[in-house]
Amino acid sequence: MTLKNLLIQVIIRFVFAILFISLAVDAVNTAGWGFMAIISVLFATSDVVKGVRMFNAYLKIKDSIDKN
Structure with a gap:
């Protein structure tokens, strides 16, 4: 895996987190704190x-490459 691939995966994780947060907000606005809202928040938290x-690992790898 290259550094570029790792950075792309970090961005995808944050995009999914934003998606799950928006789903949770929509679910809470329509039906309150139900099952779907809680699951969305859990997935968003996991993705964040x-x-x-992964971003911390990216920075550590990049720093070690830059030192060499």
Whole structure:
């Protein structure tokens, strides 16, 4: 996996997080805090956490490449 691919995956994770957040907001506005809203929030949280971790790994790899 190249650095470019890793960065693309980070961006995709954040895009999915935004999508799940918008689904959760829409579900809460229409039906309150139901099953779909809670699941959407859980998926969004997971995507944000994974995206941040992948971005940290990207920065560490990039720094180690730049030092060499």
